[in-house]
Amino acid sequence: MSAELRFATIGTSAICERFIDAVERTDGVQYVASYSRSLAKAHEFADKHHARLAFDNLDTLAGSSAVDAVYIASPNALHAPQAKKMLSAGKHVLVEKSFASNTAEAASVFACADENGAVAMEAMRNLYDPGFEETEHVMAQLGTVHAANLRFSKITSRMARLRAGNRINVFDPRLSEGALMDIGVYAVEPAVALFGVPERIAAAGVMGNVPEEPADSPYRLVDLSGEILLEYSEMVASIGYGKTYDSLIPCEIAGDLGTLSIRSIANFSGLGLSMHEDKGMIYDTGKGSETNLHVDTPHNDMVCELACFLKATGGDKEARSRIARFRQVTLDSLAVMDEARSQLNVGFPSDMATQFK
Template sequence: MKLSILGTGKIVHDALDALKEVPDIEITSVFARPKSRAKAEALAKEWNIPQVWTDYAQLLAEDAADFVYVGLVNTVHYEYAKQALEAGKNVIIEKPFAPTYEEVKELIDLAAAKHCMILEAVTLLYLPNFHAMQDALAQLGPIRAVQANYSQYSSRYDKYLAGTVLPAFDPAMAGGALYDINIYNLNLICGLFGVPVSGTYTANRGFNGVDTSGVAVLRYPDFFATAVGAKDSASRGFAVVQGERGWMELEGAPNELPRVTLHADGKDCVVESNRYENRMVSEFQSFAKIFAEGDWEAVRRSNEQSLCVAKQVDELRRSAGLQAVH
């Protein structure tokens, strides 16, 4: 599988580090806007990437890539993915897929019409420990409560407090805790339990209205789930799933799922099956396999998950009165 990388930010560096472990993926190029060409050239030199593009239309017309990987700021995910699909390229798109459910649905429908694959890069969904959590649910009996917390003091928060608004804290750029960090909790919960009946979001708001932290409460027919995400304070990451016959605990950030312990039938069983230090390796391995095998059922499942979470984010954003992103 041949892949073109869009972007030069931290997530792209993490992705390139992961791709060292995925020989089935060949990187054809890196793209940046003209003003960031020097960054792209430095990245290409560091990672031995053969081509640098600053003209996206030219990339789509001439690059041999099967997929583009959209590792750009949240608010341009939609437009770059749409252009790629219209050019017949498959797309891997970083989370969040797009700022609104309407845009996510449009891109998925366009991909289907073009017979292209579009896959959201939500790391936790491809980790072995996530599949282990899915398998363990039956041992817990009827589920009664779920808690998830991913809180991390942002490296950009001090600048925000000083009045400098970077994209991570700009509501017009799909910044804030819900989109950036709580999205992992929502993917974990929706990945395990599907679409909730309803949801509400209560947020701490910054001076420009952005949600610097917040808690989502999701209601399912027989239980509730809470998802806390913070960029203005830190906590240990965890998730707990409580059932009538036992409980399951994630110790660590929900985007990494480093350690899962099952407490059921009077026993404690530790599940530690993630193989790689870089959390992104498993997802890129999965994407390469999906492409090689033409696994459209896996694409459908990925798209259903993306639609589920996007719909929920829209509802949560509205419930808290957060600014819509256009």
């Protein structure tokens, strides 16, 4: 391995470009190779981002001695097989969320990483944001937490294209996609990280038709937005997500001593703490006494997860223990999403594959 961790990318979307921007802002890491199913597209993407290599064959990429790690930002259904191919060749993998189609698939990726002495980490960027740590720290002041309301909903122009009859990757259950896997995960994973495995789950969703999918296909419906309740003995967490509307209200974690508001769960920014003041029976709540908590979140906050990945691949103990913790969060969150999908009747082809493994 060279002094710098040499990264390849799988995928050529906006999130991939954002990752490369994070690489450019980070010492000790270098962007060297692009993969696309189309070699022309791979070359074009590599040239644009000053990478030396371009691949259209995953086996060749896996066998290349010029690559140490791979950032995987393909459709969700491809994450696990691609990650395992790279891990088996001894490469580290940083895998965009959602890490895999389901819990069983994710477990098989982590097992493969362990067998090959390589690092597999989910690029769940908000868990690595400084605001997440600050939230954990501040929660101690809230008393017994009784409620969390975590939501991330952003309407996408892809909605109109879907309604017009276009088949879109992000709304295709055959690719293990849908609103929950694409955007809901931003709220589910912090909930599981902060509050643990829920005792009971209830999900409700707004569904859309998948264009060109036969009427008797198990993949003819996709979730466009939804709500999940995570029930614990002392609290209920309410998760809201959607690609059909913009949610503009802050998130909130509330205990019997105080309430923490979080402007955006996507990067844990805009934290505000309001301690409870007993004003008797009032009918209108305000935020008069909210204290803003200062957190320095980088504009491109993918540098945070990248920094941890880099340290972990370098053998840093603290980073390894952090990603070990978040590996469990990945697994437990996928279990929540498996159950939510089951309640919403959203099945993926990968569910069948892993079930019979």
